[in-house]
Amino acid sequence: MIALALLLILQPPIERRQALTPGAGVKIFVPAGRVHLIGWDKDTLLVRGTVSRGSTFYYGAYHAGVKISVDPDSGSATLDVYVPRSSIVSIKAVSADIEATGVSGWFYGVSSRIRLDGTVKNLEAESISGDVTIGVTAPWVRGRTGQGRLTIGGQVTDVNASTINGAVDLTTTGLERARVSTVNGNIRFAGDPGTQGLVDIDDYGGPVDLALAARMGGECDVTTVHGAIVSAIPSVRPVQDASGRGQSLALAIGHGTARITVRTFKGDVRVHGP
Amino acid sequence: MKDIDPPYDLWPGIRSRIQTRRRWRAGGIITSVIAVAAIALIMIRRPQTVPITQISPSSVRVIVDSADASNDARVEQELLEELELRRGELRPETEAAVRASLQTIDSAITEIRTEMTRRPNDPALAQLLAEAYAHKVDLMKLLANAS
Numbered sequence: 357m358i359a360l361a362l363l364l365i366l367q368p369p370i371e372r373r374q375a376l377t378p379g380a381g382v383k384i385f386v387p388a389g390r391v392h393l394i395g396w397d398k399d400t401l402l403v404r405g406t407v408s409r410g411s412t413f414y415y416g417a418y419h420a421g422v423k424i425s426v427d428p429d430s431g432s433a434t435l436d437v438y439v440p441r442s443s444i445v446s447i448k449a450v451s452a453d454i455e456a457t458g459v460s461g462w463f464y465g466v467s468s469r470i471r472l473d474g475t476v477k478n479l480e481a482e483s484i485s486g487d488v489t490i491g492v493t494a495p496w497v498r499g500r501t502g503q504g505r506l507t508i509g510g511q512v513t514d515v516n517a518s519t520i521n522g523a524v525d526l527t528t529t530g531l532e533r534a535r536v537s538t539v540n541g542n543i544r545f546a547g548d549p550g551t552q553g554l555v556d557i558d559d560y561g562g563p564v565d566l567a568l569a570a571r572m573g574g575e576c577d578v579t580t581v582h583g584a585i586v587s588a589i590p591s592v593r594p595v596q597d598a599s600g601r602g603q604s605l606a607l608a609i610g611h612g613t614a615r616i617t618v619r620t621f622k623g624d625v626r627v628h629g630p
Numbered sequence: 631m632k633d634i635d636p637p638y639d640l641w642p643g644i645r646s647r648i649q650t651r652r653r654w655r656a657g658g659i660i661t662s663v664i665a666v667a668a669i670a671l672i673m674i675r676r677p678q679t680v681p682i683t684q685i686s687p688s689s690v691r692v693i694v695d696s697a698d699a700s701n702d703a704r705v706e707q708e709l710l711e712e713l714e715l716r717r718g719e720l721r722p723e724t725e726a727a728v729r730a731s732l733q734t735i736d737s738a739i740t741e742i743r744t745e746m747t748r749r750p751n752d753p754a755l756a757q758l759l760a761e762a763y764a765h766k767v768d769l770m771k772l773l774a775n776a777s
Contacts, residue, residue, distance in 0.1 A: 429719075448775065450721070464775050466721070466724050466776050467723070467724070467727075482772055482775070484724060484727050484728065484731075484772050484773075484776065485723070485724070485727045500768055500772065502727055502728070502731045502769065502772060503727055503730070503731070518764075518765065518768055520731040520734055520735065520765055520768075520769065521730070521731065521734055537761050537764070537765070539731075539734050539735055539738050539762065539765055540734055540738070558757060558758060558761045560738040560741075560742070560758055560761075560762065561738065568682075570680055572680075575685065575688075577687055577688055579687070579754045581745060581749075581752070581754060581755060581758070589682050591682055591683060591684060592682060592683075592684045593684065595687070599748075599749065602754075604687040605684075605687070606684065606685045606686060606687040606688065607682055607683065607684055607685060608681075608682070608683050608685050609680055609681070609682045610680050610681065619754045619757055619758055620758075621738070621741065621742060621745075621755075621758050622741075629680070629682055630680050
């Protein structure tokens with residue numbers, strides 16, 4: 357108990373509040389630790405939490421914006437930040453894990469794990485080596501990682517997913533436009549472009565697993581330069597290209613104008629029916 | 631004509647016949663309802679067969695302008711300069727991750743370019759090359775935000 361009391365004395369909990377105008381910007385920099393953001397219906401920002409010893413908490417606020425930061429660059433904090441749903445958040449971390457529910461904006465980490473959900477206006481999430489998991493309802497989402505795994509689900513109209521070596525797992529519904537691109541990551545696409553969506557999937561070296569949605573209506577084109585195509589649909593078989601190295605496969609499914617285009621250099625592609 | 635008196639009590643027999651008939655009718659209705667429900671359930675739960683047919687492949691849609699070598703060299707130079715500038719600011723593991731990513735992209739570009747000498751008009755190759763350059767630009771942006 358005494359130790360706990362001492363700890364609390366040395367690390368006094370933080371609590372700050374600021375009434376914000378709609379659409380106000382919220383900038384946050386937390387190098388390490390954990391930040392949990394929650395979008396709520398009040399017009400006030402509330403931040404609570406603790407910073408580790410040796411770290412300093414900075415806070416500046418007025419009605420049109422708030423800036424929160426933890427210094428130095430190695431500083432660590434555990435923060436819960438409640439923001440009005442209309443706010444646009446811009447958060448940057450080094451290794452701090454970021455979680456957000458119902459918060460729009462830009463989320464960046466060097467090795468941070470980023471997990472976002474809820475209903476948002478738009479979202480951009482990036483991490484060089486951490487995993488990014490997005491499961492939101494939104495008109496526009498962009499996810500980008502270097503080595504980390506990128507998972508995007510929920511209901512999103514326009515998705516842009518990009519990694520270098522990280523795997524991509526996309527299961528989004530309501531797609532009107534999706535671009536999925538990786539250099540060497542594995543791709544699993546089980547999204548639903550409906551009868552009008554356009555999906556482009558590019559993978560240089562990783563395998564692609566393509567599961568066609570039952571409600572899809574349109575066409576699907578798969579091309580590999582060196583990779584093999586495996587079709588789990590009995591009525592559709594890949595065709596060897598003229599050079600004898602690559603393959604292609606094209607199919608029509610249901611009724612509509614949706615289109616999925618897959619290209620790989622040496623990654624294999626597996627196509628499943630609904 | 632001689633009148634014949636009806637038996638002393640006809641009602642128990644009539645009642646038993648009516649009840650038997652009612653039981654059969656009720657049984658029939660229940661059986662029909664169960665049958666209809668079972669058929670409906672099978673129809674609902676049966677996976678809908680979506681028509682899938684093979685078609686001839688269309689030419690691959692190219693959505694990014696193919697990048698040129700001078701642009702690639704410029705992006706690479708900027709990326710290396712950025713890495714050098716931020717060497718002191720970046721954690722070693724971050725720098726290692728960026729260099730590993732850069733190496734992955736470069737080796738992809740080399741292989742695609744080699745293949746393009748054999749198949750210069752392949753739209754899929756042009757698209758993959760353009761995407762590889764786009765990844766380099768993305769990496770540069772990721773790096774720029776890292777400090």
